[in-house]
Amino acid sequence: QVQLVESGGGLVQAGGSLRLSCAISGRTFSSAAMGWFRQAPGKEREFVAAISASGGSTNYADSVKGRFTISRDNAKNSVYLQMNTLKPEDTAVYYCAGKPNHYRIYVRKDEYDYWGQGTQVTVSS
Numbered sequence: 001q002v003q004l005v006e007s008g009g010g011l012v013q014a015g016g017s018l019r020l021s022c023a024i025s026g027r028t029f030s031s032a033a034m035g036w037f038r039q040a041p042g043k044e045r046e047f048v049a050a051i052s053a054s055g056g057s058t059n060y061a062d063s064v065k066g067r068f069t070i071s072r073d074n075a076k077n078s079v080y081l082q083m084n085t086l087k088p089e090d091t092a093v094y095y096c097a098g099k100p101n102h103y104r105i106y107v108r109k110d111e112y113d114y115w116g117q118g119t120q121v122t123v124s125s
Contacts, residue, residue, distance in 0.1 A: 002114050004096045009119030012086055016123070020081040022096030022116055030074040032100040036081045037109055038092035038121075045095065045109055049081060053103040064090075086123045093118040 008020040020036070035050040049070035050059045058070050069082040079096060097112035106112065 002098070002100075004098055004114055004116035006094065006096050006116040006119040009094060009121045011122045011124065014086060014088055014123055014125050016086050017082070017084045018086065018121060020083065020094055020096075020119060020121075022079045022081075024077045024079075024098060029077050029098055029100065031103065032098045033102045033104060033106050034070075034072060034079040034099075035097045035106060035112060036070060036079075037095045037097060038090075039095070039118075040092040043092075047107045047109065048094070050105045050107055051079065052105055057105050059105045059107055083121070086121075088123045088125045091121060091123050093120050 003025045005023050012018055031053050033053055036048040037045050038048050039045040047061050049068055051070045051072055055072045067085045072079040095118045096116040098114040099106055099112050
């Protein structure tokens, strides 16, 4: 059974940094497109960042471009989200998503097959 487990969330002051990790178990995800999404209270789940299976291509939401970096380590079956210069509006539950056997970038949440349980990120002003 495939499992995605996020970690690294927490409480941080505005301007600070956090690094989220997503570990994938159950199968090798070296051939899987991966993404990060977030959902704030009362809002729809929204795209944050995505990375191709090889790691050679990335895509970001305009709201995080230049502040967040997505990366992956296929040897460790893990994907990461480095978040810098955090703002209060970045407060949300962050979800890791995976799409096995697909190699390009995917930005729509309905395109992903597997999801983690989410990790809370809270940015205080």
